[in-house]
Amino acid sequence: MKNILTSEQMREADRHTIATEPIASVDLMERAALAFVKAFMQLHRDKNVSILICCGTGNNGGDGLAVARLLQQHGYDNVTVWIARFASRQSTDFATNLAKLHYCPIPVSEFFPSDEFPAVTQSILIDALLGSGLNKLLDGDWLRLVQHLNAARIPSIAVDIPTGLPADGIVPSTAQMLYAREAITFQRPKLSFFFPESAKAMDKFHVVDIGLDEVFIENLPADFKLVEASDIRGILRGRKRFSHKGTYGHALIIAGNTHTMGAALLCAGASVYSGAGLTTACIPAEGLLALNARYPEVMYTPRETLAENWEDADAVAVGPGLGLTVDLQHMLEYPAKPLVLDADALTLLARNKSLMKKLPPNSVLTPHMKEFDRLFGEHSNWWDRVNTARRRAVQHQTVIVLKNQYTFMIMPDGQVYINPTGNPAMASGGMGDVLTGMLTAFLAQGYPPQEATILACYMHGSAGDRLAAEGMAVIPATELIAAIPVTWDAIVQSNC
Ligand SMILES: NC(=O)C1=CN([C@@H]2O[C@H](COP(=O)(O)OP(=O)(O)OC[C@H]3O[C@@H](n4cnc5c(N)ncnc54)[C@H](OP(=O)(O)O)[C@@H]3O)[C@@H](O)[C@H]2O)[C@@H](O)CC1
Numbered sequence: 455m456k457n458i459l460t461s462e463q464m465r466e467a468d469r470h471t472i473a474t475e476p477i478a479s480v481d482l483m484e485r486a487a488l489a490f491v492k493a494f495m496q497l498h499r500d501k502n503v504s505i506l507i508c509c510g511t512g513n514n515g516g517d518g519l520a521v522a523r524l525l526q527q528h529g530y531d532n533v534t535v536w537i538a539r540f541a542s543r544q545s546t547d548f549a550t551n552l553a554k555l556h557y558c559p560i561p562v563s564e565f566f567p568s569d570e571f572p573a574v575t576q577s578i579l580i581d582a583l584l585g586s587g588l589n590k591l592l593d594g595d596w597l598r599l600v601q602h603l604n605a606a607r608i609p610s611i612a613v614d615i616p617t618g619l620p621a622d623g624i625v626p627s628t629a630q631m632l633y634a635r636e637a638i639t640f641q642r643p644k645l646s647f648f649f650p651e652s653a654k655a656m657d658k659f660h661v662v663d664i665g666l667d668e669v670f671i672e673n674l675p676a677d678f679k680l681v682e683a684s685d686i687r688g689i690l691r692g693r694k695r696f697s698h699k700g701t702y703g704h705a706l707i708i709a710g711n712t713h714t715m716g717a718a719l720l721c722a723g724a725s726v727y728s729g730a731g732l733t734t735a736c737i738p739a740e741g742l743l744a745l746n747a748r749y750p751e752v753m754y755t756p757r758e759t760l761a762e763n764w765e766d767a768d769a770v771a772v773g774p775g776l777g778l779t780v781d782l783q784h785m786l787e788y789p790a791k792p793l794v795l796d797a798d799a800l801t802l803l804a805r806n807k808s809l810m811k812k813l814p815p816n817s818v819l820t821p822h823m824k825e826f827d828r829l830f831g832e833h834s835n836w837w838d839r840v841n842t843a844r845r846r847a848v849q850h851q852t853v854i855v856l857k858n859q860y861t862f863m864i865m866p867d868g869q870v871y872i873n874p875t876g877n878p879a880m881a882s883g884g885m886g887d888v889l890t891g892m893l894t895a896f897l898a899q900g901y902p903p904q905e906a907t908i909l910a911c912y913m914h915g916s917a918g919d920r921l922a923a924e925g926m927a928v929i930p931a932t933e934l935i936a937a938i939p940v941t942w943d944a945i946v947q948s949n950c
């Protein structure tokens with residue numbers, strides 16, 4: 455896991471490193487600029503490309519000036535610098551780097567409030583206007599400049615953060631940003647990079663190490679942690695010698711309806727491929743033929759005999775394609791089992807919120823954004839949504855899996871884990887049903903809910919990434935199921 459820091463914590467890590475390494479702050483800026491330049495050179499190998507570097511007068515701008523000098527030293531001979539002199543203050547390290555730039559053959563233009571901006575004639579823009587110091591929405595001259603640069607429609611590479619995107623907190627829907635093709639960010643991704651609102655600010659981000667004190671960073675109290683492959687290898691257990699199907703638990707999937715039987719099949723199939731020793735699908739009888747044809751490994755039970763099967767189950771999923779006519783309240787009166795509630799079960803919960811009190815502790819809810827808002831109220835931004843999820847997870851002692859490109863996994867203690875795997879090729883119907891089947895299988899195998907959740911989300915996205923890397927621009931949910939076992943093996947075998 456890696457701590458994701460607030461901008462205030464990042465400044466603390468910055469101050470701590472300066473004081474204890476020790477290193478002068480201008481030298482830390484140099485290190486950050488060099489890390490940026492190395493990453494930039496990987497992205498843009500053509501040294502003849504014309505580059506415009508736009509700098510503010512804070513430390514982000516200071517980084518930009520150092521980047522200009524270093525790029526020139528690395529053979530990029532066509533660099534131009536613009537300085538936005540819209541603020542009365544300039545940082546000390548900015549001033550030091552400006553003085554150093556005077557010895558380089560780099561043209562520098564300065565722009566003051568109300569100045570006209572010339573046409574952008576360069577091919578690449580480096581955005582060093584504002585970074586983590588952003589403290590209000592862009593307006594006035596800043597906004598004018600950002601609009602002018604956006605209108606140039608050349609690829610922009612942001613230093614640390616695209617100008618106008620807050621590092622954390624609410625990203626207002628009215629916020630305007632300097633659109634970056636890529637952001638090269640220092641030490642840690644910023645929290646807002648994981649919110650869908652950041653799509654307005656950038657396509658991609660790369661994280662570069664600038665040598666801040668990692669031990670200090672990891673000891674800071676952080677509400678948000680980013681999951682890594684090594685965490686998954688730490689959690690995953692191998693299949694044991696002399697084990698048999700009884701070793702790996704029994705998953706019960708309560709799902710499916712006339713027009714949505716596929717959801718039940720996908721969920722049950724994902725359970726089989728995720729290693730549950732036995733999987734039983736509790737579906738309407740009309741789905742039996744399809745179930746046997748598609749996944750003969752899965753057993754069937756009619757809704758009428760649910761109670762007996764519930765007794766035998768080690769974990770239960772309720773919801774995919776279920777419809778809204780089942781009696782969820784009645785099911786919640788059966789003995790407590792590790793439980794996953796998804797799709798229609800979440801809608802039933804939203805219709806009768808008093809059922810939240812009946813959920814066994816550590817039940818896992820897997821809403822996408824709309825299901826979440828139906829359950830817990832409308833939200834106009836992801837910062838608020840994630841914070842509501844934290845409060846509700848603590849209040850109801852549940853795990854909430856708030857699904858998206860980066861899925862937020864919120865634990866009953868309020869800790870949030872961010873899943874880094876997955877890609878837009880997975881944005882197709884049935885993907886959530888697969889996740890529910892995977893989660894249930896891991897619960898059935900005895901993984902505690904927190905581990906089962908992290909494992910399922912990571913492996914789900916990782917299977918999608920694997921298929922995308924093999925050339926699948928769109929991934930049907932059935933293909934993802936088939937890729938689970940090899941993804942599992944690849945995670946176990948990999949050492950990265
Ligand atoms: N570990 C680290 O953290 C390291 C960080 N480094 C670099 O430092 C960057 C942060 O630098 P920074 O703190 O000087 O702030 P920056 O983003 O340049 O803004 C400058 C000033 O602009 C102002 N301002 C804000 N919003 C505004 C708005 N909407 N419209 C107009 N003005 C606005 C505000 O001034 P104020 O309004 O408070 O007077 C703010 O202070 C960081 O992103 C990274 O690139 C590395 O060098 C080394 C390691």
Ligand SMILES: Nc1ncnc2c1ncn2[C@@H]1O[C@H](COP(=O)(O)OP(=O)(O)O)[C@@H](O)[C@H]1O
Nearest residue numbers: 822857858859876877878881883884885886887
């Ligand atoms: N762009 C994306 N990047 C990564 N994962 C995605 C993306 N789009 C969808 N997914 C994943 O696919 C699943 C979709 O869930 P859901 O919306 O419930 O699907 P469905 O209801 O069709 O089964 C989630 O786990 C989500 O994280």
Ligand SMILES: [K+]
Nearest residue numbers: 581584615617
């Ligand atoms: K920037």
